[in-house]
Amino acid sequence: MTGPVRIRVAVAAAYDVVIAPGLLDELPAVLPPFTHARRAALVSASGISALYAERVTAGLRARGLAVEPVLVPDGEEAKSLATVAGVYHRLAAMPLGRDDLIVALGGGVVGDLAGFAAATWNRGVAVVQLPTTLLAQVDAAIGGKTGVNLAEGKNLVGAFHQPLAVVADIATLASLPARELRAGLGEAVKYGFIADPAVLDLLERDPVAAVAGEPELLTEVVRRGVAVKARIVAADEREAGQRALLNYGHTFGHAFEVLAGYGTYRHGEAVALGMVAAARLGERLGVSEPGLAQRTVAVLAPLGLPTGGLRLDPAAVWDVLGRDKKARGGVRFVLCPTPGQGCVVDQPDRRLVEDVLRSLA
Ligand SMILES: NC(=O)c1ccc[n+]([C@@H]2O[C@H](COP(=O)([O-])OP(=O)(O)OC[C@H]3O[C@@H](n4cnc5c(N)ncnc54)[C@H](O)[C@@H]3O)[C@@H](O)[C@H]2O)c1
Numbered sequence: 497m498t499g500p501v502r503i504r505v506a507v508a509a510a511y512d513v514v515i516a517p518g519l520l521d522e523l524p525a526v527l528p529p530f531t532h533a534r535r536a537a538l539v540s541a542s543g544i545s546a547l548y549a550e551r552v553t554a555g556l557r558a559r560g561l562a563v564e565p566v567l568v569p570d571g572e573e574a575k576s577l578a579t580v581a582g583v584y585h586r587l588a589a590m591p592l593g594r595d596d597l598i599v600a601l602g603g604g605v606v607g608d609l610a611g612f613a614a615a616t617w618n619r620g621v622a623v624v625q626l627p628t629t630l631l632a633q634v635d636a637a638i639g640g641k642t643g644v645n646l647a648e649g650k651n652l653v654g655a656f657h658q659p660l661a662v663v664a665d666i667a668t669l670a671s672l673p674a675r676e677l678r679a680g681l682g683e684a685v686k687y688g689f690i691a692d693p694a695v696l697d698l699l700e701r702d703p704v705a706a707v708a709g710e711p712e713l714l715t716e717v718v719r720r721g722v723a724v725k726a727r728i729v730a731a732d733e734r735e736a737g738q739r740a741l742l743n744y745g746h747t748f749g750h751a752f753e754v755l756a757g758y759g760t761y762r763h764g765e766a767v768a769l770g771m772v773a774a775a776r777l778g779e780r781l782g783v784s785e786p787g788l789a790q791r792t793v794a795v796l797a798p799l800g801l802p803t804g805g806l807r808l809d810p811a812a813v814w815d816v817l818g819r820d821k822k823a824r825g826g827v828r829f830v831l832c833p834t835p836g837q838g839c840v841v842d843q844p845d846r847r848l849v850e851d852v853l854r855s856l857a
Pocket residue numbers: 541543544570571572575602603604605606608628629630631632635636637638639640641642650651668669670671672673676763
């Protein structure tokens with residue numbers, strides 16, 4: 497048997513992302529040494545906790561840690577300062593010391609929230625990420641961005657705090673609702689366009705297996721996606737430049753999420769539609785090779801991801817694009833010249849963008 501895949505994220509405090517089906521049963525062997533930790537706060541939402549916390553608890557105990565479960569509510573609304581405050585009170589009651597550990601078991605919501613608690617508790621304690629959604633395994637759990645939402649907007653409060661380790665058990669994806677899995681595939685497709693076209697080939701060759709959650713295929717998709725993210729994060733830990741490429745499909749996608757109302761599209765679905773828009777914009781600007789938009793639709797549609805049917809006013813989308821927090825002196829888009837390459841384009845013509853949006857109706 498070959499061992500799990502290990503990918504190093506070479507930031508200042510480097511760590512490994514370990515990827516394979518069944519890893520939650522192998523935590524004692526897979527986790528790195530914790531120097532002085534005695535206690536672990538296991539942060540999770542109740543549904544996920546019921547499925548997986550027992551095995552995680554056993555693994556952490558086998559490494560000599562006392563495990564304290566901390567349950568948070570499920571869903572994006574729970575990614576709030578109020579929830580974090582509740583977590584802090586639990587940590588205070590334990591008490592969780594500076595050398596102790598927070599373990600995040602769940603999707604991107606739990607990972608962002610528990611990561612933020614870890615970044616701020618006692619001015620920073622170690623966090624281990626155990627992502628259980630495809631989106632979290634391929635994206636959210638890696639790279640050290642943590643945070644919570646405010647009523648005024650998503651992810652407005654946060655910190656960079658790299659994890660001690662990320663363990664992605666592909667077998668946990670078997671219990672993921674089909675729509676969540678497809679949304680995660682949308683996020684994975686992004687890596688195919690900006691850096692590694694093999695991701696596109698894999699998904700095009702067998703979309704049925706991908707949507708069915710075939711573990712070998714998902715392991716390969718996660719491995720390739722994480723490798724891209726690890727490389728980009730290591731080159732640009734604090735998002736000063738290159739890391740912007742990870743926003744492929746996201747400038748449009750965020751605007752679609754905001755205007756359609758959060759909850760209409762899953763994040764990965766909005767990104768899918770955003771990649772179709774970015775490809776069409778790229779083609780019209782002469783930045784992307786002809787046929788890129790068609791290829792984008794050909795990859796996404798068989799995965800059950802949206803590639804049209806957008807019912808939003810182009811002028812309203814333009815207004816939201818201008819407010820994007822990543823906009824510096826004008827609207828900035830990540831475009832794809834050819835699969836495997838990304839580039840940044842500033843301030844394309846408004847009429848061109850609105851034309852592209854109309855083409856998505
Ligand atoms: N930090 C980053 O770099 C980064 C990157 C991308 C996204 N994010 C954040 O990630 C969040 C979205 O994450 P998400 O898509 O994982 O959503 P999520 O965490 O809300 O999970 C989706 C749903 O699936 C359930 N679930 C999770 N794992 C499961 C499993 N194995 N089996 C059954 N059900 C399971 C959850 O309880 C939830 O109801 C957003 O808040 C976004 O801002 C962060």
